[in-house]
Amino acid sequence: MNIQAFSARTGISAHTLRYYEKIGLLRRVQRLPNGHRNFSEADLRWIEFVQRLKDTGMPLEQIHHYADLREAGDNTLAERQQLLEDHANHLRESIAQQQQHLDKLNDKIALYRSAVKRGRLSCPRLPQPA
Amino acid sequence: MNIQAFSARTGISAHTLRYYEKIGLLRRVQRLPNGHRNFSEADLRWIEFVQRLKDTGMPLEQIHHYADLREAGDNTLAERQQLLEDHANHLRESIAQQQQHLDKLNDKIALYRSAVKRGRLSCPRLPQPA
DNA sequence: GCTTGACTTAGAGTCGACTCCAACGGCTAA
DNA sequence: TTAGCCGTTGGAGTCGACTCTAAGTCAAGC
Numbered sequence: 001m002n003i004q005a006f007s008a009r010t011g012i013s014a015h016t017l018r019y020y021e022k023i024g025l026l027r028r029v030q031r032l033p034n035g036h037r038n039f040s041e042a043d044l045r046w047i048e049f050v051q052r053l054k055d056t057g058m059p060l061e062q063i064h065h066y067a068d069l070r071e072a073g074d075n076t077l078a079e080r081q082q083l084l085e086d087h088a089n090h091l092r093e094s095i096a097q098q099q100q101h102l103d104k105l106n107d108k109i110a111l112y113r114s115a116v117k118r119g120r121l122s123c124p125r126l127p128q129p130a
Numbered sequence: 131m132n133i134q135a136f137s138a139r140t141g142i143s144a145h146t147l148r149y150y151e152k153i154g155l156l157r158r159v160q161r162l163p164n165g166h167r168n169f170s171e172a173d174l175r176w177i178e179f180v181q182r183l184k185d186t187g188m189p190l191e192q193i194h195h196y197a198d199l200r201e202a203g204d205n206t207l208a209e210r211q212q213l214l215e216d217h218a219n220h221l222r223e224s225i226a227q228q229q230q231h232l233d234k235l236n237d238k239i240a241l242y243r244s245a246v247k248r249g250r251l252s253c254p255r256l257p258q259p260a
Numbered sequence: 261g262c263t264t265g266a267c268t269t270a271g272a273g274t275c276g277a278c279t280c281c282a283a284c285g286g287c288t289a290a
Numbered sequence: 291t292t293a294g295c296c297g298t299t300g301g302a303g304t305c306g307a308c309t310c311t312a313a314g315t316c317a318a319g320c
Contacts, residue, residue, distance in 0.1 A: 003297075015279055018298090023277095034286060036297055049238075056231045060277070074250045081242035088235045095228050098221065101186045105218045108179075112211035120204045133267075145309055148268090153307095164316060166267055190307070261320105268315070273308105280303070287295085 006039040010047050017047075024064055025050055027071065056091050136169040140177050147177075154194055155180055157201065186221050 003014045012020070020026045021037075026047065030038040053063050066083060069076040115121040133144045142150070150156045151167075156177065160168040183193050196213060199206040245251040 013279080014297090016277085019278065022300095034297080036286095052231050052234060056228060056235070077242060077246045077249070077251060081239065081246055084235060084239050084242060088232060088239060091228065091232050091235065095225060095232065098186060098225050098228070101182050102218060102221050102225065104182060105186070105214060105221065109211065109214050109218060112207060112214065116207045116211055119207070121207060143309080144267090146307085149308065152270095164267080166316090263320085264318090266316090269313085271311090273310070275308085276306095278304085281301085283299085285296105285298070287297100288293100290291100290293090 001039040003037050009044060010051070012047065023060065025060060025067060027067065053087070056087070057094065058087060131169040133167050136173070139174060140181070142177065153190065155190060155197060157197065183217070186217070187224065188217060
């Protein structure tokens, strides 16, 4: 798979893919005799996992660390598991927080809905004069 | 409330508060005769709302736009409502997406759990030789 | 009167994550 | 054989959001 095809399948720009290889998120990408990258299905599975970590807020540096562990072999399994569990815990908390934010936002929207009907936002403390 | 007290109550650094005022997220902050800022309870409520928008992924530029609308008065109520509803919809989708990511992550962690017991990650296709 | 410390400003620097640029190579089609 | 692509590289530039620095003001305490 050349870089354009891989870009199309991952939704990551060719620029960014080269950048990821440069900083070590993608490693040992095969090359054709002319020097062009030749991405594999394994690269695809890996980059999809990288995307998941990134999309859930893990910094590239930490993903890089995970890649280091992965490269180091089976004696880093426990550390990788720990890393993923910590990340999953953060994610759980973050989702709960976002849900709270959403609830509050919906409260505010409800205020706006009735305010738009009245044409003003402020809610007077006292009944309007007759 | 001086900038330190306001910083303590919001969790936003004094640096960042000045920055927010500079870029127009905080407006018409009162000053003491010596030029020091004197934040009000209304400033507090506003900045907490700003934090909520920011924490849910709204760029400062869009929050700035909301501040513009707010400043323009009651004839922007409908537009503000729309902006918040759009944002709430994005947030809803984002939460669903994050939840999916979490589920997949948990699947992977489950794999790791059993892998750590075995001491290797790969799952052989065939039963082990006797 | 002098130091200390919190505050002020404009503007520069940092950081993470891209994003682009210039200069080049190799393949194909006219 | 030359034009037009697609690919390569190192390195520079951009962007959002801070974060810090330098130089200054001002009030309180010793």
